[in-house]
Amino acid sequence: MKNRTSYFLMILFCVYCSPPSSSEKNEYKILTDAYRAGHLTVVSSIFKEIRGKRKFTEEEEILYSKTLFYSGEWKEFFNHWSVVSIKTPEMVLFYFKAVLLAKTPISVSSSDESKLIELLPVSPEACLLYLKFNKNKHTNKEKKLFLAQWKQFQTQADRLHKELGEKK
Secondary structure: OOOHHHHHHHHHHHHHHOOOHHHHHHHHHHHHHHHOOOOOOHHHHHHHHHHOOOOOOHHHHHHHHHHHHOOOHHHHHHHHHHHHOOHHHHHHHHHHHHHHHHHOOOOOOHHHHHHHHHHHOHHHHHHHHHHHHHOOOOHHHHHHHHHHHHHHHHHHHHHHHHHHHHOO
């Protein structure tokens, strides 16, 4: 009897203490497949169920942000943005696009704006978003810097085009 009880307890311990990562990975794969197929409402509802049960993984936070963005659920997107711990460059770009697309005025924190500014040297999209976000608040010196940055991006694009042309 003791042997059966200890065996039963050992099985229960193994079942409840095993890492749930395999089911989370499988769930994430299903979500990404549904997202890529364009089933945004399904993905969004599954994420809402997951949020009720546990915290999102980093990958899930990014996918949930993208889902909210492409669904146009701005209020939920901004609520989610305020609790996201890791804000990747891609998510920063999505955030500023959402700020520009949302019909309601959104106050942007200085830390979020500084994250966009950090992307200016490496992303033409970040430059465009920054210019649109700040509208006509640019000095001549800033305009010259943006034009110089544009020339650098153009040079890199020309080099890429030349490199791809040579490899044909």
